[in-house]
Amino acid sequence: MPEHKFKIGERLFPARSVGFSVPDVAYVVVRRLPMRAGEFEYQIKSLTEPDERVVRESQLRSNPWHSPGRAS
DSSP, X not given: OOOOSSOTTOEEXXXXXXXXXXXXXXXXXXXXXXEETTEEEEEEEESSSSOEEEEEXXXXXXXXXXXXXXXX
C-alpha cells in the first residue's frame, strides 16, 4: 500500500515544474490527507503568510534548490 512521502511538520517548498502559482517560500505540512485521483494530498501552511492550502504530493519538494525531474 502506498504511503505519504512527507511528514506532518516537515518544511517543504512548491515544485516549480508544475506551475504552482504561489510564492517560492517554505511551507509546513499541517495535515496529511487521503489519496485523491491516485495521489496523496497535504494541507500546508506558509511560514510567512496566514493562509493554508491543499496541494498534491507532486506539487511539493523538500529541497528549495531542487525541482523534481532535475538533476541535483
